Amino acid sequence: MIRRRTLIIGGGALLAGCDRVAAIPEARAILFKGEEMHRGLQRALTDRNALAPEFRADQRSPIFRSNGTRDPGTPAYQALRDGRFADWRLTVGGLVARPLALSLADLGRFPQRAQITRHDCVEGWSAIGKWQGPRLGDVLRAAGLRDAARYIVFRCADLYGGQPYYESIDLVDAFHPQTILAWALNDRFLPVANGAPCRLRVERQLGYKHAKYVMRMEAVDSLARIGRGRGGYWEDNVDYDWYAGI
Ligand SMILES: Nc1nc2c(c(=O)[nH]1)N[C@H]1C(S)=C(S)[C@@H](COP(=O)(O)O)O[C@H]1N2
Ligand SMILES: [Mo]
Numbered sequence: 001m002i003r004r005r006t007l008i009i010g011g012g013a014l015l016a017g018c019d020r021v022a023a024i025p026e027a028r029a030i031l032f033k034g035e036e037m038h039r040g041l042q043r044a045l046t047d048r049n050a051l052a053p054e055f056r057a058d059q060r061s062p063i064f065r066s067n068g069t070r071d072p073g074t075p076a077y078q079a080l081r082d083g084r085f086a087d088w089r090l091t092v093g094g095l096v097a098r099p100l101a102l103s104l105a106d107l108g109r110f111p112q113r114a115q116i117t118r119h120d121c122v123e124g125w126s127a128i129g130k131w132q133g134p135r136l137g138d139v140l141r142a143a144g145l146r147d148a149a150r151y152i153v154f155r156c157a158d159l160y161g162g163q164p165y166y167e168s169i170d171l172v173d174a175f176h177p178q179t180i181l182a183w184a185l186n187d188r189f190l191p192v193a194n195g196a197p198c199r200l201r202v203e204r205q206l207g208y209k210h211a212k213y214v215m216r217m218e219a220v221d222s223l224a225r226i227g228r229g230r231g232g233y234w235e236d237n238v239d240y241d242w243y244a245g246i
Pocket of ligand 1: 068160166194195208210
């Protein structure tokens, strides 16, 4: 039985209990009608563990274009780049039992995943490339997430329009099997334009979520105190959705 209280739709606010409503086929049929479908509800109803399509090697784009920052260009980044990133460390902190500082070699010691996927930018272009790196989930398991952790925040080396680039994802995406910390594109170390030495691949979401030049990851219980509180550079500075599912 669906009680009326749980089915007030179209008035803007959706209610707690989406999960329960979503489990009822009749409710799904009603809720999926038209554009009043709320994004949060869409998220609740989508199979968040489904895999993004993967492609054959010959389907790769001849050139994987870049977008946003193409070179962080700061003195700190330039120094790391001059040293071929030997001194680069990815720090993992926040709500973890064991804070980590991982070198590129350390990333290479985790089991590696390679995947040929399509990158979709909100601006309307896409490109297919092969990415390789450890699963984010394995790295987080090494750090030991505390119970209160809900989101992973990615701090990047670049400023874009003078503001630090950062992004965040929830733990469903963080532990998705195709979510990796990529250090290789098309069997080579990442070019600077594509995020060297390490960038996030979160294949079920749009391009702006795929943080390049990742320097630090933080496990947090809330996004409220990160940046301006909306969970990412574009979310804070324009009005992009925090969840950018494709
Ligand atoms: N640090 C950082 N990450 C970033 C960006 C950026 O400007 N800085 N741009 C985002 C956007 S909008 C896209 S489409 C992709 C582009 O990745 P690519 O340069 O490898 O094509 O990176 C995303 N990650
Ligand atoms: Mo993008």
